[in-house]
Amino acid sequence: MSSASEHPHELNLNAMETEGSNPASTSIDSMNPLEIVQLMNSEDAKVTLAVQQELPAIAQAVEGIADRLRAGGRLIYIGAGTSGRLGILDASECPPTFSTPPEMVIGLIAGGPPAILKAVEGAEDSEEGGRKDLRALTLSVNDVVVGLAASGRTPYVLGAVAYARELGALTVGVACNSHTPLHPAVDIMIAPVVGPEVVSGSTRLKSGTAQKMVLNMLSTGTMILLGKTYGNQMVDVHASNYKLQRRASKIVQGIAGVDQARADALLEQCDGETKTAIVVARAHVSPQEARQHLAAHKQILRATLTALHADE
Structure with a gap:
């Protein structure tokens, strides 16, 4: 069992929007299939509005990322669980879409590659784990580290962005709660607050969708600024199939x-x-x-x- 000292940011689930009980879904187990998916669809409609509130911060991040990639830096996503998998997904799509070298956009997940397919128990609870994984990349001042944590409290992510900041890298946070420990820990904070999930605490739902939308904007916006498109055509496409x-x-x-x-x-x-x-x-x-x-x-x-x- 973990000791209290390993968790400096104790979880107060009642204070987290993502952990609240959604009044619209309290009887979801009594609904028929059409009612379930209609409810989920209506809740998903709130995600776009939540992301819209964060567009100025997202645009600021896009500009900062593009500046550093022009200087030879890298874009590094780091997260645990669903958040980490979403970062890896976005990173993996950049080479075929924009012909970026594999080392330009990187995704890291708590627990390493095995955690992509199966949860690695306890990996997200280690701040030192986040530091260690970034240290292995020989981080530089030209790099950008995007910490992904729906809760905004994941120790692995907090350790990573703290280490990145110490080295002078640009740090960006993406969370789906307000007033989290991640907010003051990064240079740019993006926090689309999507509210309670249809299944309480299941942040692979609206929170995951919000994070995916943000990552789409971060990578695509950056690549557009870097000249990877002509109009809306992906003129740097790598014809690999x-x-x-x-x-x-x-x-x-x-x-x-x-x-x-x-x-x-x-x-x-x-x-x-x-x-x-x-x-x-x-x-x-x-x-x-x-x-x-x-x-x-x-x-x-x-x-x-x-x-x-x-x-x-």
């Missing part, structure tokens, strides 16, 4: 104004690099010249095409 190869071809066709055969040939000529293929087609340069022009404009396609007078 047939579906993504077809998507890359479609993007080249649309932006370069060529047919499918030409787009496929361009992608093959450019080693599957979507942006490079577009610059080759629009500016009539070689793949190597296209890469040099993109590098000169921080890999931002619109700026590159404008400079080459190839942006219509």
Whole structure:
């Protein structure tokens, strides 16, 4: 059994919005299937409004993350349980969507990889565990650590952000309760308060949905600022399977104004690099010249095409 000294932030469940009893669902066990899912749907509708209240903080975080990634830093999500799994999910989607190197966006979970599939008892209760996992990454001042904890009180996450702050990294907190220990522990706090869950305390529900929405904005907003899109097209898509190869071809066709055969040939000529293929087609340069022009404009396609007078 854990001693009190290991839990400096004792849990007062009555003070946590996520642990409250939802009056709308007190008789949920007497409802029929349609009534259950209608109730859950109506509760989920509150999530968007809760996230909306946090948009200024989310935007501030996006700007800070983009600044540090430009300087060679990394985006590191760290959490326990559902929160940790959501961070790993978001991190794992960045390489295929935006062609980011695997080490640019990282997800850490209390208990390590085994905890992705099965709960590791007690792992979230160790502040030192959070510090240890970040220490293994050789954290730097250019990194961003996003602590994910629906409760805002998870010791593993609190230990991690405290360590990150000591080293001068940017720290962001994501929780679904107000006035938590995580709030003063980070530089930017994002706290969509979604209220009591349909099943009391089951934060994989509305709280998990809210965290997923926030993570979508953090990573996607950052990648847009880094030039990973042209309009709403993912021009840095890594064509790692047939579906993504077809998507890359479609993007080249649309932006370069060529047919499918030409787009496929361009992608093959450019080693599957979507942006490079577009610059080759629009500016009539070689793949190597296209890469040099993109590098000169921080890999931002619109700026590159404008400079080459190839942006219509």
